Amino acid sequence: MLTQAPKGTQDMLPANAYRWQSIEETMRRICALAGYREIRTPMFEHTELFQRGVGDTTDVVQKEMYTFNDKGGRSITLKPEGTAGATRAFIEAHLFAEPMPCKMYYVSCPAFRYEKPQSGRLRQFHQNGVEVFGAKDASVDAEIIALALDVLKANGIENLKLAINSIGCPTCRQAYLEKLKEYLQPKLSGLCKTCQERFSRNPLRILDCKEDGEKLTDAPSMLENLCDECAGHFEKLKQYLEAAGISYEIDSRIVRGLDYYTKTVFEIITETENGPLTVCGGGRYDGLVEELGGPATPGIGFGMGVERMIMVQDAQNAAPKAPALYDAFVVTMGDEARLEGMKLVRELRAAGVRSDLDHAARSMKAQFKYADKVGAARVLVLAGDEMSQGMVKVRDMNGGAEQLVPRDQVVSFVKG
Numbered sequence: 416m417l418t419q420a421p422k423g424t425q426d427m428l429p430a431n432a433y434r435w436q437s438i439e440e441t442m443r444r445i446c447a448l449a450g451y452r453e454i455r456t457p458m459f460e461h462t463e464l465f466q467r468g469v470g471d472t473t474d475v476v477q478k479e480m481y482t483f484n485d486k487g488g489r490s491i492t493l494k495p496e497g498t499a500g501a502t503r504a505f506i507e508a509h510l511f512a513e514p515m516p517c518k519m520y521y522v523s524c525p526a527f528r529y530e531k532p533q534s535g536r537l538r539q540f541h542q543n544g545v546e547v548f549g550a551k552d553a554s555v556d557a558e559i560i561a562l563a564l565d566v567l568k569a570n571g572i573e574n575l576k577l578a579i580n581s582i583g584c585p586t587c588r589q590a591y592l593e594k595l596k597e598y599l600q601p602k603l604s605g606l607c608k609t610c611q612e613r614f615s616r617n618p619l620r621i622l623d624c625k626e627d628g629e630k631l632t633d634a635p636s637m638l639e640n641l642c643d644e645c646a647g648h649f650e651k652l653k654q655y656l657e658a659a660g661i662s663y664e665i666d667s668r669i670v671r672g673l674d675y676y677t678k679t680v681f682e683i684i685t686e687t688e689n690g691p692l693t694v695c696g697g698g699r700y701d702g703l704v705e706e707l708g709g710p711a712t713p714g715i716g717f718g719m720g721v722e723r724m725i726m727v728q729d730a731q732n733a734a735p736k737a738p739a740l741y742d743a744f745v746v747t748m749g750d751e752a753r754l755e756g757m758k759l760v761r762e763l764r765a766a767g768v769r770s771d772l773d774h775a776a777r778s779m780k781a782q783f784k785y786a787d788k789v790g791a792a793r794v795l796v797l798a799g800d801e802m803s804q805g806m807v808k809v810r811d812m813n814g815g816a817e818q819l820v821p822r823d824q825v826v827s828f829v830k831g
């Protein structure tokens with residue numbers, strides 16, 4: 416127990432840090448190109464925020480939240496997703512008073528869900544995502560979809576399929592849900608236990624059940640029951656996607672199941688050898704700001720799973736190469752050389768050269784071995800006669816070539 420991480424959690428170990436960092440940098444770079452700025456919200460919020468913001472009837476709130484009372488007796492929940500916290504912050508900081516739209520992104524945002532751990536499903540995972548407030552035109556729906564695809568492609572991920580749907584607005588959805596329930600009622604006893612529970616609280620979600628979805632392909636479609644406004648929005652979305660050169664599939668089984676989603680919902684799915692894997696999910700939530708007590712403001716966003724992106728990169732051989740730890744490793748012999756080595760490393764680092772010297776009091780031979788193991792591109796030797804003559808021996812660890820460089824030129828030599 417003591418040395419075992421809790422079930423459903425993962426360490427990010429130093430050797431893999433560059434994977435996360437590269438995914439974070441990609442997200443920051445692409446978001447900045449489109450005028451998105453970063454937001455970071457607390458890791459926990461009042462439980463009520465998620466009950467209202469994610470929705471009491473959802474699986475996440477009903478079964479998956481990490482909820483506890485703090486010492487002050489408040490009910491606190493570790494955030495299961497990013498949208499509710501960002502929306503709370505948007506209202507609390509009166510960001511609605513600033514020029515709209517308000518476009519923001521987050522990177523490596525931890526999310527906590529008490530799920531059955533399995534491949535691609537953790538209890539603490541991380542999301543990159545965006546939220547846009549104050550933009551009701553479907554152009555922004557297309558913008559965030561394009562952005563998500565750009566991010567995934569820039570991370571080397573291929574075989575991406577975009578599936579879009581509309582789940583309407585409270586007006587047209589209510590009438591549709593009645594039709595859907597009429598259709599589902601006689602089939603209810605043949606559905607899984609979860610879906611039987613969902614029937615009264617969240618019937619839409621039955622459509623994307625992994626077990627039952629296949630049996631329900633002839634269910635009435637939300638798309639055929641949209642009101643004029645929602646249907647018009649969906650038409651415009653398709654036009655904007657086409658204008659942006661983005662191909663899509665319409666999948667009426669994508670419902671996303673959060674109470675305040677309205678109109679556009681989408682998922683980006685990639686093929687892996689273990690079958691399809693959803694790497695990104697998002698949608699419009701035009702009712703959320705108002706539901707949480709702010710002025711009526713449209714909103715839209717997506718979240719993408721960082722661990723899933725890493726899984727897919729591995730599966731598709733798209734992982735970036737690990738950068739070398741050091742450009743130069745300073746090998747020394749004797750106390751005097753170690754002091755000189757300390758100075759040289761300070762100079763190298765000040766010049767932007769990633770470098771180090773031996774800190775484990777190893778023999779010269781062992782220092783070379785170490786430098787080779789950690790993949791230093793060059794070794795700089797401070798030892799013997801060469802050192803007393805003011806020279807440094809520079810060895811190229813890839814080719815093995817050696818050359819003597821005057822001590823006062825060695826930093827610029829290595830840099831060049």
Ligand code: ATP
Pocket residue numbers: 496528530535536537538539540541542671693694695696697718719720721722723
């Ligand atoms: P799923 O249908 O796979 O349960 P979801 O609809 O619950 O997904 P979202 O709430 O849309 O997922 O979260 C956005 C993204 O976060 C998902 O597309 C996925 O990449 C990732 N994700 C969701 N749950 C987990 C989890 N338990 N472990 C790892 N990644 C997750």
Ligand code: MG
Pocket residue numbers: none
């Ligand atoms: Mg889920």
